[in-house]
Amino acid sequence: MRQCLTNPNGGYYTKGLASCSDADPFGLAGDFITSPEISQIFGELVGIWFMTEWMAQGRPSAGVQFIEIGPGRGTLMSDILRTVGQFKTFANAISAVWLVEAGDGLRKRQKHLLCGETAALDEVRDASGKNVWFEATSKQGIPVRWVEDIALLPGRGEGDAPVPFIVAHEFFDALPIHAFESVAPKPEGAELDPKAQLLTEAELRRRRSPSASKQPQWRELLVAPTTPSLTSMLSRDSESGTPSGHKEADPEFQLTLAKASTPSSLVIPERPRYRALKSQVSSRIEVSPESSRYVMDFAHRIGGDSQPSSPSSVTKSNPAGAALIIDYGPLDTVPVNSLRAIRKHKIISPFVYAGDADISVDVDFGALADAALEASPGVEIHGPVEQGMWLTQLGIKERAERLSRELAAQESTGAKSQALEKRKSDLETGWKRLVEAGPKGMGKAYKVMAIVPENGGRRRPVGFGGHVVG
Helix, strand or coil: CHHHHHCCCCCCCCCCCCCCCCCCCECCCCCECCHHHHCHHHHHHHHHHHHHHHHHCCCCCCCEEEEEECCCCCHHHHHHHHHHCCCHHHHHCEEEEEEECCCHHHHHHHHHHHHCCCCCCEEEECCCCCCEEEEEECCCCCEEEEECCHHHCCCCCCCCCCEEEEEEECCHHHCCCEEEEEECCCCCCCCCCCCCCCCCHHHHHHHHCHHHHHCCEEEEEEEEECCCCHHHHHHHHHCCCCCCCCCCCCCCEEEEECCCCCHHHHHCCCCHHHHHHHCCCCCEEEECHHHHHHHHHHHHHHHCCCCCCCCCCCCCCCCCCEEEEEEECCCCCCCCCCCEEEECCEEECCCCCCCCCEEECCCCHHHHHHHHHHHCCCEEEEEEEEHHHHHHHCCHHHHHHHHHHHHHHCCCCCHHHHHHHHHHHHHHHHHHHHHCCCCCCCCCCEEEEEEEECCCCCCCCECCCECCCC
16 A cells, blocks of 8 residues: 555655646546535635634644645645634634645645745755755745655644644545454464464464464465466457457456464554454454554644653643544444555556555544554544534534525626536535435545543533534
8 A cells, every 4th residue: 555655656646746737636537536625615614623622722822733644635724724814813823834745746736726836845944954844835824834754743742833733634544554364273283384474483382382273363464466367368368459448457466365474463453452353253354553653643742642752752731732533434343344446436456556546445443542542641532423413513504505695696697607506506516415424425434533632521522512612
């Protein structure tokens, strides 16, 4: 997944886009469309949600930093800034916008949208000389800064970013996973093949012990080349003269079960969350250590470190900020068999069109919550809840009705009238698609989870059963 999506020499998201007229993965002309591209209301309500958190946390007058992970075209952040710009006190408290983006081409598009085509994009170093980023100035006059990984963001914990407002929309689904299957114990006396896998002496002793053969074990699902059959080879030759795109390419790779324990299978799935599933032979799980790394960073920035590793990494005495994670996945179960590719708005095998198709998995929200709570005692988790419910509580229907009235009030004649009718139709179908639960809707498949400062559960955020306070 990592190589296909972010390899600098041909990754799906990191390919160079020479200009903003070049094709990108997003929108109707691309491979998939995201909520901010469907309706401006989505980004507006995300901005409003962060403002309600800012109000609930005492309206800090400075030091607010928006951080978006995987910003796409920049549409979501553009709508957020446009919306919060209408609330001057909140807007004046924003000191910077940070975008975590690995692709040069997408970075160009984000800069054009947020800062203008003629805005300069400069390389900047902080006073220490260690932290480097790209920077431009937004249309609202706010510094916009780009880094390639969240680890490169300065101000972890406290100091440079005392109030981090973090949004990750359709980001975690693109992070690499490990997949495992529980296999039945080997028959007593089965031979070990020491050449099958390099193992430590301790592991060899464990596997030779009498108890080892009586317990199911995790085996990792690995990617291996396919072995084409004679029939498929003859079929491919007979179709070689057909027009390009007539038939989807045969997968060159496949998932295969490891014949012996791998290092990952001995460590990653041995957490309480997966313990019960291990005893059920043929159970499968998907685990994303990289997702845990990101969400733990969110928790550190909002609530402080659980175990400071250095004097500069101290626990925050006053946790502040919030993170919003919006993605698709089950509410409370472990994802399984969810590896997929998306190309031209269709789900296809993840083992074809490497670098030319989006690869994604379902997000394990339960694992994200566990990792965040483990990382910092200064945070609490709300959700996940279904996106449709979250947007409804934030007033998506009322906002859509107001925009519809504004469009109806505009005077229009001739061609302009047709354009207005299309805008009204797109507005209506767009907001409903975001909340509807049907096969074409996004309201049930997508979930929303929030990380906020720990307060003993006394205050629930807006959209998660709470109300506007402060």
